[in-house]
Amino acid sequence: MNARLNNDLKDTESLLNAALQVGLKYLAELDQVPTSIKVSEEANMPELSAEGKGGLAILQEFKERFSEMMVASAGPRYWGFVTGGTTPAAIMGDMLATIYDQNTQTLKGHGDVSGKVEFETVQLLLDLFNLPKDYLGGFVTGATMSNFTCLGVARQWLGKELAMDVAKNGMQSTFKVLSAVPHSSAIKSLAMLGMGSANVQLVKTIAPTRECVDLEALEAEIKALNGQPFILISSGGTVNTVDFDDFKGISKLKEKYNFWWHVDAAFGGFAAISPSYSHLLDGWENADSICIDCHKWLNVPYESAFFFVKEKHKFLQVETFQNSNAPYLGDPLENFNFLNFLPENSRRFKALPAWFTLKAYGKDGYQEITERNIRQAKQLGSFINESSAFELLAPVRLNTVCFTLRGEMNEAKIQAFLDTLNDSGKVFMTPTFFNKRKGIRAALVNWRTTENDVLIVQQEMQKAFDQISKMSF
Numbered sequence: 001m002n003a004r005l006n007n008d009l010k011d012t013e014s015l016l017n018a019a020l021q022v023g024l025k026y027l028a029e030l031d032q033v034p035t036s037i038k039v040s041e042e043a044n045m046p047e048l049s050a051e052g053k054g055g056l057a058i059l060q061e062f063k064e065r066f067s068e069m070m071v072a073s074a075g076p077r078y079w080g081f082v083t084g085g086t087t088p089a090a091i092m093g094d095m096l097a098t099i100y101d102q103n104t105q106t107l108k109g110h111g112d113v114s115g116k117v118e119f120e121t122v123q124l125l126l127d128l129f130n131l132p133k134d135y136l137g138g139f140v141t142g143a144t145m146s147n148f149t150c151l152g153v154a155r156q157w158l159g160k161e162l163a164m165d166v167a168k169n170g171m172q173s174t175f176k177v178l179s180a181v182p183h184s185s186a187i188k189s190l191a192m193l194g195m196g197s198a199n200v201q202l203v204k205t206i207a208p209t210r211e212c213v214d215l216e217a218l219e220a221e222i223k224a225l226n227g228q229p230f231i232l233i234s235s236g237g238t239v240n241t242v243d244f245d246d247f248k249g250i251s252k253l254k255e256k257y258n259f260w261w262h263v264d265a266a267f268g269g270f271a272a273i274s275p276s277y278s279h280l281l282d283g284w285e286n287a288d289s290i291c292i293d294c295h296k297w298l299n300v301p302y303e304s305a306f307f308f309v310k311e312k313h314k315f316l317q318v319e320t321f322q323n324s325n326a327p328y329l330g331d332p333l334e335n336f337n338f339l340n341f342l343p344e345n346s347r348r349f350k351a352l353p354a355w356f357t358l359k360a361y362g363k364d365g366y367q368e369i370t371e372r373n374i375r376q377a378k379q380l381g382s383f384i385n386e387s388s389a390f391e392l393l394a395p396v397r398l399n400t401v402c403f404t405l406r407g408e409m410n411e412a413k414i415q416a417f418l419d420t421l422n423d424s425g426k427v428f429m430t431p432t433f434f435n436k437r438k439g440i441r442a443a444l445v446n447w448r449t450t451e452n453d454v455l456i457v458q459q460e461m462q463k464a465f466d467q468i469s470k471m472s473f
């Protein structure tokens with residue numbers, strides 16, 4: 001064995017402890033760690049040397065070069081995109097997933113128990129979201145891959161309706177996809193699946209200021225298809241204004257027309273945990289497939305998301321993802337193997353962080369996090385409503401605040417405000433465009449966020465506004 005490697009083998013315990021100390025320092029200081037930094041380009045890219053230095057020396061180099069540059073994306077005021085943190089139990093699970101290094105595939109028979117833990121975690125998630133047990137689920141790297149997986153099965157379903165096996169023979173015609181406000185990752189999935197990103201037919205929303213589908217317009221589009229099967233992508237929380245399509249209304253349409261119904265509820269699905277907001281999802285239990293992220297509101301480390309696909313579609317799902325060209329024999333649940341149900345073959349022990357955190361904090365824990373973040377988003381919304389500097393672009397429906405500067409739209413000024421705010425390092429938000437206006441989004445899904453964090457952000461917003469008010473645009 002290579003000498004450095006052999007030394008590290010003997011020193012494993014002290015090396016892991018040393019690395020853990022670096023991580024614990026970050027967590028202890030997370031409140032003060034900046035939410036963004038300026039990354040300068042290094043003049044020369046270092047080359048890989050023939051001789052390694054061993055883990056401890058490299059930890060030292062990492063500390064000197066990079067550890068101080070880690071931003072507080074796991075912290076309480078990182079409100080850009082939709083960025084969750086990591087609960088203590090989720091970190092425990094993630095660390096152990098790395099150490100055990102299982103390859104999660106089979107459920108029984110040969111192999112290991114990690115597949116069983118994943119299966120159990122899927123059941124826990126169905127409980128968390130109050131969904132019926134007629135779904136099969138599995139873990140993938142993010143909501144993009146979850147959308148991809150669900151739409152992959154949808155593609156196979158639609159092919160079958162038109163008497164073709166797309167998984168086997170490829171696409172032989174264009175498929176109809178309808179959606180009001182699809183997430184960019186659903187469009188990307190259509191591109192990756194060969195269905196074509198340009199083939200989504202956008203359906204009217206109920207008003208220009210809303211992002212939920214107009215059911216009458218949708219039904220008119222469906223009628224115009226003359227019985228042709230199609231895929232409907234609906235939103236369980238859009239990213240700008242967290243608008244929800246009317247799932248009860250869509251359920252009724254599903255009784256009348258032949259389509260695959262996919263729900264992208266990457267973060268909005270968490271509304272199901274709160275009795276005050278669960279009505280937003282009423283009817284979603286009739287969807288053929290549902291996408292939910294874990295590295296957002298479940299607060300587990302990247303990369304974690306899962307899909308739910310109705311069990312009755314298990315044969316379509318296996319046709320889409322089976323890892324051999326041989327026709328699948330028998331019931332795919334008999335010798336269940338995840339690699340026949342999702343894009344990846346080899347996979348890490350993905351479910352373990354979710355399993356740890358779900359068991360550690362239970363339904364009550366997640367209801368508290370969800371409702372607290374919603375309360376905080378509304379707190380920020382009230383501040384904006386009452387301020388002379390800012391205005392809301394949409395009411396705060398759940399956990400996201402979409403706002404802009406009051407008055408005539410001045411894109412340069414809005415961008416300067418956002419840059420100044422983010423440069424403070426105290427908070428991070430991201431730009432958007434809504435209803436023809438440039439705006440800013442703050443999405444709250446972090447378990448650590450306190451009401452005081454919202455007050456800190458309000459002060460920083462005021463400071464940044466005062467600063468740019470002295471500049472001319």
Ligand SMILES: *Cc1c(COP(=O)(O)O)cnc(C)c1O
Pocket residue numbers: 082141142143144145183185186237238239264265266267293305
């Ligand atoms: C974040 C998000 C996605 C994409 O998720 P990734 O985890 O980044 O792949 C898809 N849909 C919605 C509604 C989202 O919020």
